[in-house]
Amino acid sequence: MRIDIGDLSTVVLCSVPPAQANYLQRIGRAGRRDGNALNLTVANARPHDLYFFSNPKEMITGRVEPPGVFLNASAVLERQFTAFCFDRWVESGISETALPMRLGHVLNNLEPADRRKFPHNLLYFIETHRTELLDRFIELFSDSLTEDSRDHLTRFVREEESGPGSLRYRIVEELHNLKKERHSLQNKVKLLRDRIRRKEEDPAKGKNYETELDELKREKSALQKLVSLINGRDTLNFLTDEGLIPNYAFPEAGVQLRSIIYRKKQKRQEGEGGYNTWVYEYERPAASAIAELAPANHFYAGGRKVRVDQVDMNVSQVETWRICNNCSHSELIGLEPEKSSCPNCGSMLWSDEGQKRSMVRLRQVFATTSDRESRIGDDSDEREPSFYEKQLLLDFNQEHVTDAYRLDSDDVAFGFEFLSKATFREINFGEKGEFAEKVTFAGVELPRKAFGLCRHCGKVQDHNGRIKHGLTCTSRDQESDRNLIDCVYLYRDFSSEAIRILLPVTTFTGSERKHHSFLAALQLGLKRKFEGSVDHLRITDHEEPVPETSYRKKYLVLFDTVPGGTGYLKQLMRSEQPMMEVFQLALDALKACPCNEDPEKDGCYQCLYAYKNSTRMTEISRDTAMELLSSLLRQKERLVKTDTLKNVKVNVLFDSELEARFIEALRRFRGPELDVALTKEVVNGKPGYFLKIGGMAYRV
Ligand SMILES: [Zn+2]
Ligand SMILES: [Zn+2]
Ligand SMILES: [Zn+2]
Structure with missing residues (x-):
């Protein structure tokens, strides 16, 4: 918030x-x-x-970790370089009017492309000074730029690359999108103006004449204000918000909320509408907007509480995706011929109709609220904050697995691999709740409520039987639900670097504790390794189905939230050593933690608890983490290079895990009339158990 x-x-x-x-x-x-x-x-x-x-x-009085800038992250690099070009351009002695302050002028300049007008003047400057600009920038950061970063920059500015991702394309594209949006708003204003005129000229004034007319005028006024808002925006602020020049707050493109507030006038002048309107603009990072700005959610800003009631369909399209039931692969439909089974895991259910879903990438949403309703505290039917069913799906191509190591062991399946490019797709499946269609994606079966929108105007549907449309919606007068998309999910995605770590745990063990303890220990180790805050590195769970079995391999995926990656993870994977160092540092910290002296404590905030995910707090155990880390570190000499973790067999592990689980179940078994005793004993020359149940005794 x-x-x-x-x-x-x-x-x-x-x-x-x-x-x-x-x-x-x-x-x-x-x-x-x-x-x-x-x-x-x-x-x-x-x-x-x-x-x-x-x-x-x-x-x-705690220490605050200073934030850092990661120049080798492609997203950061591109912005810094674009800003550098701007600076050199201004330095070259441009005229006062070369860079318009207000965005309205820039949009008017877009076509036809005139070299004397912004942005074409800047692009022309870059084009004609390309080599010099590149050389000077690279020299400025000669000691910190990697070879890959230099190559990336060269591609970014190269003449023949005016395709997506190039400097020229990105600047022109963002401006064109906004121009398109302004155009569509202007068209709607025109449409409303016509309707208002026709209504006023109509001699047969209906029963609701006044109300309807006021509504039209209110909408027209709000849309006009939105056009002014676009035209009046500061040019450099726009470029910052769109991530074209440095934006430290969030490297991933953000989502805009346009909040329209209206208030009925007490007294009205002749010929005026009955409402006052105000518009406000807010931007949220995509990572939080996927929930905060979800349809029907409430947003708090400027002393007001508003409700997201429309998704801007001019800038977002409804896309059709296929999401695998079994693995975390998904594909946008229409780019390639459809496959009959999942190209990643082979699941035959891939081609099932149920796996085909509508998704929208949020770019901009609207909230139209009356002044009274928007006042925080005035609302009598205070709603609980919304919680959503979300999943973060990891997708990657085997060719991007560049370095992989595994433990050459019969007992423990463990390894880690570097993914030079991994796509993280986060999907919001709608509000949590029991009463919804149950669907399985990536091995997780859940009720997924989804969102309902008008296909044309993007008005949020409340599923209460009444269909809602914007005043300018083309399907406003058709009482047909064919215009609605009942089931749409929201998504965002970004590509970055990642390290996938195969855990010596399977889904069969139900061993949440091992999983979460290891996760916390990994974060502890990373913090020690980088000696500071590594907030841009996150960890997520990931599962991979094992072909022809019903069990799944469990991974932790350490990923870089800065799109393109900051190079931190690559650094960790230059050999197998740095990762083992991370584990060692974590183990050392756990062993040295003062909480060891208190027999009541199995971890504290100085060690693992600082990395907890609050809801899983109880699952974190210092001793479990120490046990896991020690066992891995004991075998570190057996770490060998391999092609991919996909081929690491977990059968052995499965056997021993199942056995462990069986023993655990026996240990816990206690009946009221049954006396159960389980003691360790050597069985057939191997460590085993002596089990006594009532009058019977077994050796296990
Ligand atoms: Zn699959
Ligand atoms: Zn509509
Ligand atoms: Zn501790």
């Missing part, structure tokens, strides 16, 4: 923030006027809060 508030003297936080940096940022809103502030933090009854309740100084 983004709150835009001015001077405050007091801040009350309803929960303990995740880290010191968040804490400082939040309390820093108070006391800006005179340096005095009262800051209260409420500690809830959850482990994270309670920990800091007992050690408040750790939060208040």
Whole structure:
């Protein structure tokens, strides 16, 4: 949630923030006027809060990790270079009017392409100074730019590359998209103007004449204001928001919310509409917008609460995708001939109609709210915040597996591999809830409610029997639900670098504890390894079906959230050593943690708990992590290079895991009339168990 508030003297936080940096940022809103502030933090009854309740100084005086810039990340590099070109261009002595302040002028300049007008003047400058610009930029960062980065930049500015991804294309494309949008808004204004005129000229004024006319005028006024908003935008701000020049907040392109607020006039002048309207613009990073700006969700900003009620279909298309039931592969339909089975895992259900789904990539949404309703607190039917069913699906091509290592062991299936390009596709399947169609994607069967939209105008449908349309929707007067898409999912995706780690755990073991403990330990090790904040590196779970079996290999995927990757993960995979170092550092930190001295504790915030995902807190165990890490490190000499982890067999592992689970089940088995005892014993010369159930005894 983004709150835009001015001077405050007091801040009350309803929960303990995740880290010191968040804490400082939040309390820093108070006391800006005179340096005095009262800051209260409420500690809830959850482990994270309670920990800091007992050690408040750790939060208040804790070290804040400085953020870094990753020049070798392709997305960052492109922006820095574009900004560098801008600077050199301005330096070359351009005229006052060469770079219009307001976006309206820039859009008017787009066609026909005139070398004297922006952006064509800038593009012409870059074209004619290409080599010089490249050389000077590369020289500026000669000690930090890798060979790959230099190649990337060269491709980015090369003349013949005016295709997607090139500098020229990206600038022109973004501006054209906006021009298209402005055009469509202007058309709607025209349409409304005609309808208003026809209505006013119509002698037969209907019963709802006044209301309908006011509604049309209100809509027209809002759309006109949106056009002015576009025209009045600062040119450089636009380029920043679109990620064409440096934007540190979020490297992935953001999603816009346009909030329209209207209020009925108390007194109206002759010939005027009955409403006042205001429009506001907000931008959210795609990663949070997929939930925060989802259809029908509420958004809080500027002291108002608004509801997302329309998806802009001028800038988003409804796409048809096929999502595999078994693995995490998905494909946009229409690019290649359809396949009868999943090209990744071979699942025959791939071609099933049920796996074919409509998806929309959010770019821009609208919220139209009355002034009264938008006032926070005025709302009587306060809704609970929405929670969504989301999945992050990893997709990659085997050719992008560049380095892979596995343990040459019969007992433990373990390894890690570098993916130079992996696509992460996050899908929002709609609000959580029991009453929805159950669908299986990537091995997960869930009720997926999805969203409902008008195909043409993007108005959000509430499934309450009443169909909603925008006033300018072409299908407004047709009472047909054929115009609606009942079942649409939202998605976002980005490509980056990743390391896939095969865990010595299978889905059969149900061993959530091992999985989560290892995950936390990995984060601890990474933090030690990079000696600082590595917030741009995230970890997600990933499963891979094993052909001709019903079990799945469990992976952790360490990925770079900066599109294109920052080079951090590549650095970790230059041999098998750095990753083993990460594990060793994690193990050392766990062994040295003061919580070892307290027999009650199996981890604390100084070691693993700092990396918990709050809902899974109970699953994290320091001892389990230590056991896992020690066993892997003991065998580190047996780490060998391999082609891909896909071929690492887990059968052996499966046997021993199943056995372990069987023993565990026996151990837990206790009947009221049955006396069960399980003790370790040597059986047939191997370690085994002696099991006694009632009057019977077995050797296992
Ligand atoms: Zn598949
Ligand atoms: Zn419609
Ligand atoms: Zn600890």
